[in-house]
Amino acid sequence: MVANRLTPLLEARQITKRFPGVTALRRVGITLGRGEVLAVIGENGAGKSTLMKILAGIQQPDEGQIFIDGQPTAIDSVHTALRHGIALIHQELNLAGNLSVAANIYLGREPRHWGLIDSKQIHEDARLILAKVGLSVDPHVVAGQLSIGRQQLVEIARALSVGARVLIMDEPTSSLSQQETKTLFDVVRQLRNEGVSIIYISHRLGEVNELADRVTVLRDGEFAGDLPRDEINHDRMVRLMVGRDISQLHVRQARTPGNVAISLDGIVVPGQPQHRLSFTAQAGEIVGIAGLVGAGRTELLQVLFGVVPAVAGTIHVAGKIITPRSPFDAMHAGIALVPEDRKLQGLILQMAVRTNISLASVYQQRRAGVFLNDAFERREAARMVERLRIKTPSDRQLVQYLSGGNQQKVVLGKWLSLEPRVLLLDEPTRGIDVGAKQEIYQLMEELAGKGVAILFVSSEMEEILRMSDRALVMHEGAIMGELSRDELTEQRVMQLATGSIHSSEAGSARQT
Amino acid sequence: MMKKNLGILSLLITVFIATALCSGNFLSAYNLENLILRASLYGIISIGVAFVIISGGIDLSIGSVIGLIGCLLPMLITEWGVPTWIGLVVVLLVAASIGLLHGLLITKLKLQPFVVTLCGLLVYRGIARWITGDATLGFGRDHESLRLLATGRIPVGQVPGLGNFQIPVPLIILVVLGVLAAILLNRTIFGRYLLALGNNEQAARYSGINTSRVIISTYAICSLVAGLGGVLFALDVNSIQPAGFGSFYELYAIAAAVLGGCSLKGGEGSIFGVIIGAAIMQLLYNSIGVLGIQTTLEYAIIGIVILLGVMADEIVRRIAARRRADQQAKTAAQSEK
Numbered sequence: 001m002v003a004n005r006l007t008p009l010l011e012a013r014q015i016t017k018r019f020p021g022v023t024a025l026r027r028v029g030i031t032l033g034r035g036e037v038l039a040v041i042g043e044n045g046a047g048k049s050t051l052m053k054i055l056a057g058i059q060q061p062d063e064g065q066i067f068i069d070g071q072p073t074a075i076d077s078v079h080t081a082l083r084h085g086i087a088l089i090h091q092e093l094n095l096a097g098n099l100s101v102a103a104n105i106y107l108g109r110e111p112r113h114w115g116l117i118d119s120k121q122i123h124e125d126a127r128l129i130l131a132k133v134g135l136s137v138d139p140h141v142v143a144g145q146l147s148i149g150r151q152q153l154v155e156i157a158r159a160l161s162v163g164a165r166v167l168i169m170d171e172p173t174s175s176l177s178q179q180e181t182k183t184l185f186d187v188v189r190q191l192r193n194e195g196v197s198i199i200y201i202s203h204r205l206g207e208v209n210e211l212a213d214r215v216t217v218l219r220d221g222e223f224a225g226d227l228p229r230d231e232i233n234h235d236r237m238v239r240l241m242v243g244r245d246i247s248q249l250h251v252r253q254a255r256t257p258g259n260v261a262i263s264l265d266g267i268v269v270p271g272q273p274q275h276r277l278s279f280t281a282q283a284g285e286i287v288g289i290a291g292l293v294g295a296g297r298t299e300l301l302q303v304l305f306g307v308v309p310a311v312a313g314t315i316h317v318a319g320k321i322i323t324p325r326s327p328f329d330a331m332h333a334g335i336a337l338v339p340e341d342r343k344l345q346g347l348i349l350q351m352a353v354r355t356n357i358s359l360a361s362v363y364q365q366r367r368a369g370v371f372l373n374d375a376f377e378r379r380e381a382a383r384m385v386e387r388l389r390i391k392t393p394s395d396r397q398l399v400q401y402l403s404g405g406n407q408q409k410v411v412l413g414k415w416l417s418l419e420p421r422v423l424l425l426d427e428p429t430r431g432i433d434v435g436a437k438q439e440i441y442q443l444m445e446e447l448a449g450k451g452v453a454i455l456f457v458s459s460e461m462e463e464i465l466r467m468s469d470r471a472l473v474m475h476e477g478a479i480m481g482e483l484s485r486d487e488l489t490e491q492r493v494m495q496l497a498t499g500s501i502h503s504s505e506a507g508s509a510r511q512t
Numbered sequence: 513m514m515k516k517n518l519g520i521l522s523l524l525i526t527v528f529i530a531t532a533l534c535s536g537n538f539l540s541a542y543n544l545e546n547l548i549l550r551a552s553l554y555g556i557i558s559i560g561v562a563f564v565i566i567s568g569g570i571d572l573s574i575g576s577v578i579g580l581i582g583c584l585l586p587m588l589i590t591e592w593g594v595p596t597w598i599g600l601v602v603v604l605l606v607a608a609s610i611g612l613l614h615g616l617l618i619t620k621l622k623l624q625p626f627v628v629t630l631c632g633l634l635v636y637r638g639i640a641r642w643i644t645g646d647a648t649l650g651f652g653r654d655h656e657s658l659r660l661l662a663t664g665r666i667p668v669g670q671v672p673g674l675g676n677f678q679i680p681v682p683l684i685i686l687v688v689l690g691v692l693a694a695i696l697l698n699r700t701i702f703g704r705y706l707l708a709l710g711n712n713e714q715a716a717r718y719s720g721i722n723t724s725r726v727i728i729s730t731y732a733i734c735s736l737v738a739g740l741g742g743v744l745f746a747l748d749v750n751s752i753q754p755a756g757f758g759s760f761y762e763l764y765a766i767a768a769a770v771l772g773g774c775s776l777k778g779g780e781g782s783i784f785g786v787i788i789g790a791a792i793m794q795l796l797y798n799s800i801g802v803l804g805i806q807t808t809l810e811y812a813i814i815g816i817v818i819l820l821g822v823m824a825d826e827i828v829r830r831i832a833a834r835r836r837a838d839q840q841a842k843t844a845a846q847s848e849k
């Protein structure tokens with residue numbers, strides 16, 4: 001090997017990747033040195049995950065080249081990536097929960113002894129590898145019983161056991177506690193000192209600041225900039241991520257909300273019997289629901305929409321008590337939900353744009369009691385395509401061929417047809433590009449202006465800060481506090497979301 | 513919709529012409545009338561199961577429902593002396609209630625359709641044998657006018673090359689039922705909901721569709737149509753053996769639906785395709801007979817043809833998908849420049 005110390009361990013040049021309807025990456029480059037922790041940041045839809053999948057061999061680039069130790073290398077499968085020492089630790093953990101820790105580490109390449117798995121050897125070897133990641137658990141323990149943080153360490157151990165030189169971590173801390181995060185960071189630092197290179201993807205700029213040797217920023221599928229260690233700070237990162245000054249983000253005119261549109265009184269969400277949730281939202285008000293992943297925000301919206309019935313408590317919509325036991329009930333009470341996973345819950349992917357837009361409203365517009373109303377469907381689809389600026393060759397196009405942003409607009413269009421009183425949005429801009437994101441923000445404001453009460457769940461701090469008239473912050477199933485527009489700061493939200501301060505200390509928030 | 517059925521329609525025509533060329537007995541009025549009769553009866557029950565399959569479910573109990581209804585009807589109107597039309601209404605209500613029960617167990621108790629209808633297959637067969645004492649039944653000589661529903665022939669006069677040709681009444685029933693089913697599937701709210709939930713039940717539910725109600729309806733339709741099939745099959749043969757009457761018919765119906773373009777994953781299918789599928793199965797069966805092929809090979813031949821048909825369909829679909837992906841990539845690359 002001719003590589004010298006200055007040749008980067010891994011380099012990708014001019015990587016372009018297209019998906020139907022969207023270009024995920026446009027001539028993006030990235031370099032990684034030996035024993036370097038490189039943070040890759042960017043907003044949702046910036047192309048981070050796609051780039052990582054390409055480096056790990058899960059997807060192949062349409063254009064561009066990858067160099068390992070200075071040699072051009074085609075990474076055409078996960079297997080090839082692993083052979084070159086590149087391993088991806090997934091956002092969603094990939095352990096077989098029913099197998100032991102050791103069995104997971106050796107999954108797919110078990111040492112054999114007379115054709116049977118050499119159980120004794122894998123457990124002994126596993127112990128050594130686990131020690132490397134600072135995990136002292138018995139390798140016989142079933143992996144599913146470990147905490148998320150420990151499962152993640154097992155995944156790292158598995159990667160190291162196949163000789164990984166490059167570890168790619170995709171949002172590793174998104175579901176970890178603070179203690180677990182700290183442990184993970186210690187492991188990362190130790191691996192770096194041993195010469196392992198790490199690519200670290202995160203939304204949490206504080207963590208990046210603490211851990212990274214260098215930061216690469218992606219924006220809207222393009223390379224936006226590189227920051228060496230001494231230039232890493234919060235403001236510079238945000239500026240590169242959003243491509244403009246942050247102050248511009250906070251333009252938001254004050255509104256005067258109307259009557260109470262929806263109120264919850266002592267609602268108990270299944271699985272969280274110890275918390276009673278109460279709050280109200282007024283017509284024309286945008287209420288943000290902040291919190292960490294797993295704080296119970298999605299579950300709350302699902303109860304309001306009747307996906308799962310509430311265990312106790314009452315819901316009023318426009319002054320009337322409703323008990324939604326199915327989305328059908330909720331819809332008829334004037335509630336609409338744009339769900340978290342649009343492909344699974346929001347859309348019939350194999351059906352046309354037109355069919356998806358009319359799916360909820362076609363019943364009210366039926367003819368002679370049972371028949372479809374073609375004229376209505378055509379008119380409504382045309383109206384929504386124009387109003388929401390849905391980019392599609394025609395309203396007969398199957399929704400699966402649309403980009404994420406346009407798919408999300410189709411989901412919105414479906415509900416706007418019914419003119420809901422209360423609009424619930426679960427991560428409304430997840431995985432969509434910056435342009436479509438702005439359009440969705442505009443639409444939210446427009447709807448609020450017309451008197452719709454909007455409740456939205458978001459894991460993006462910028463989004464909560466920008467869009468909320470008022471924010472509720474949840475933590476482990478409870479509403480920890482309520483922040484008015486004046487009280488709304490990143491710090492306040494994080495304190496409540498991590499449970500480090502309860503509402504009584506946070507200020508005017510009401511006890512729930 | 514029509515384009516998708518072209519493949520299977522051309523298969524039907526090919527087998528038809530090939531058999532006609534190879535055998536002099538095939539193109540006779542007697543043989544074709546018989547073929548049309550059988551194709552119509554199987555076509556009817558296939559339409560029923562198509563609805564269940566489009567919802568993403570399955571119904572294995574069809575053959576036993578046919579058996580039970582085929583026994584109940586002669587018992588009611590010949591042995592117990594119930595008026596004919598009341599007998600008909602009662603057996604069709606029984607059939608529909610069976611489907612309703614399946615639907616309720618599947619949606620409310622969340623049991624798997626395979627399990628529920630497999631148990632149904634065993635239960636209704638057992639009940640049929642028990643209530644009849646396993647004795648063969650028939651309609652005797654008093655119900656000839658009722659039997660015309662299955663055995664009736666409508667003369668169309670001399671057809672060149674065939675002689676005096678008559679249309680079996682079940683074909684008329686099939687056409688009427690087929691048109692109604694196609695309207696239900698393609699032109700009504702119910703049909704739209706059915707296709708939507710067959711593709712993605714969760715998203716359909718999240719769109720405010722009462723998915724349980726739609727699913728229950730499909731099972732009721734399937735059993736009701738199987739009951740109708742049971743009535744017609746019974747009137748046709750006039751000698752109903754409780755132990756075997758209707759056995760395996762569910763498999764013919766499911767095969768016809770799959771051959772006709774229904775995916776067992778749900779969400780797609782056309783009524784016209786399903787009818788053609790049923791016709792192909794009966795045509796193959798008939799061809800084996802008139803061509804003098806050993807009838808012991810019958811199942812093997814039908815099985816292989818279905819397999820080839822489904823394989824061809826899958827291959828065509830993949831090529832189309834790849835072509836579309838290439839097209840999309842090209843447009844994307846162009847729009848960038």
